[in-house]
Amino acid sequence: MRRITLSRYLIEQQREKNHLNSDLRLLIEVVARACKTISVAINKGELAGVLGSAGTDNVQGEVQKKLDVLSNEILLDANEWGGHLAAMASEEMDEPHPIPNRFPKGEFLLVFDPLDGSSNIDVNMTVGTIFSVLKCPEGVEPNEQAFLQPGVKQVAAGYALYGPSTMLVLTTGHGVDAFTLDREQGSFVLTQKGMRIPEETKEFAINMSNMRFWEAPMQRYINELLAGKEGPRGKDFNMRWIASMVADVHRIMTRGGVFFYPIDSKTKDKGGKLRLMYEANPMSMLVEQAGGAATNGLQRILEIKPEKLHQRVPVMLGSKQEIDLVTSYHLESQ
Numbered sequence: 260m261r262r263i264t265l266s267r268y269l270i271e272q273q274r275e276k277n278h279l280n281s282d283l284r285l286l287i288e289v290v291a292r293a294c295k296t297i298s299v300a301i302n303k304g305e306l307a308g309v310l311g312s313a314g315t316d317n318v319q320g321e322v323q324k325k326l327d328v329l330s331n332e333i334l335l336d337a338n339e340w341g342g343h344l345a346a347m348a349s350e351e352m353d354e355p356h357p358i359p360n361r362f363p364k365g366e367f368l369l370v371f372d373p374l375d376g377s378s379n380i381d382v383n384m385t386v387g388t389i390f391s392v393l394k395c396p397e398g399v400e401p402n403e404q405a406f407l408q409p410g411v412k413q414v415a416a417g418y419a420l421y422g423p424s425t426m427l428v429l430t431t432g433h434g435v436d437a438f439t440l441d442r443e444q445g446s447f448v449l450t451q452k453g454m455r456i457p458e459e460t461k462e463f464a465i466n467m468s469n470m471r472f473w474e475a476p477m478q479r480y481i482n483e484l485l486a487g488k489e490g491p492r493g494k495d496f497n498m499r500w501i502a503s504m505v506a507d508v509h510r511i512m513t514r515g516g517v518f519f520y521p522i523d524s525k526t527k528d529k530g531g532k533l534r535l536m537y538e539a540n541p542m543s544m545l546v547e548q549a550g551g552a553a554t555n556g557l558q559r560i561l562e563i564k565p566e567k568l569h570q571r572v573p574v575m576l577g578s579k580q581e582i583d584l585v586t587s588y589h590l591e592s593q
């Protein structure tokens with residue numbers, strides 16, 4: 260089989276298809292390299308002393324794990340000096356991180372959730388990194404305002420999955436391709452071209468322990484799934500919940516399904532649990548590029564105009580038929 264490394268793939272995407280320019284190519288290569296470094300640290304686990312809490316809180320008021328902080332630093336260090344970025348923003352930092360003056364600057368803005376699924380770290384379960392790329396509007400300072408663009412403006416998005424094997428799943432707006440890390444060679448190799456999410460599914464992912472806190476349309480939808488063959492849906496559904504969005508979304512990208520983090524009475528004041536810029540937007544771009552759908556219950560996530568960097572949103576994404584149905588329940592109840 261012809262082995263296509265990520266480097267070769269990106270050069271071909273640039274040269275033959277004109278899907279990206281050399282700065283975006285460099286950016287993706289650098290992010291991929293940083294993800295390899297994060298993967299090595301996660302793989303060593305306790306041996307590298309990277310497990311456990313860092314003893315600090317992030318801007319979201321969440322306890323930071325050592326790996327949250329380390330992954331954030333790895334992504335910042337790797338991306339500062341290449342000349343491809345104007346600034347970076349991260350779930351783990353209060354403010355955007357401008358490129359220091361000693362380095363050249365570029366046209367792109369990089370946004371990331373350095374370590375997703377933090378509660379899985381200490382139990383040796385799958386976690387990931389999520390990233391999104393925007394263009395810095397011309398003549399605009401790369402401050403918070405520059406980042407507040409709807410998800411439709413993303414020029415690339417992807418995630419690294421640190422599971423039994425490490426994978427990189429990527430879109431530059433022309434479908435979704437997946438790469439697997441060959442640890443001996445140290446390179447990501449193309450292993451799946453054109454990932455597609457089937458329109459129909461019998462599998463859903465949601466944290467059911469929050470059911471009593473959900474709003475009526477979400478309760479109605481899930482109750483109908485739980486009613487199985489005898490209920491209005493006329494079929495039995497299966498459930499999975501890994502509590503790492505990257506892992507749950509990767510399963511959906513691979514074999515279909517739906518993922519929900521709806522608004523509930525516990526998170527209503529904050530607007531939801533998951534973050535629009537770091538989690539919802541990049542995942543929605545990937546899901547739509549693979550033929551699925553992503554809404555906040557009322558509208559396409561990618562069309563939401565962010566009001567602040569750390570904004571949170573309800574998230575419903577995956578197989579199109581299910582997302583259309585659950586969205587229609589929310590719209591009806593308006």
Ligand SMILES: O=P(O)(O)OC[C@H]1O[C@](O)(COP(=O)(O)O)[C@@H](O)[C@@H]1O
Pocket residue numbers: 350372374375376377378466502503504505
């Ligand atoms: O613990 P819960 O409520 O099931 O939430 C799990 C969700 O929280 C997250 O872990 C949030 O991400 P972070 O680990 O980056 O904060 C998602 O990956 C996941 O889907």
Ligand SMILES: [Mg+2]
Pocket residue numbers: 372374375376504538
């Ligand atoms: Mg996350």
Ligand SMILES: [Mg+2]
Pocket residue numbers: 327350372373374375376377
């Ligand atoms: Mg995180």
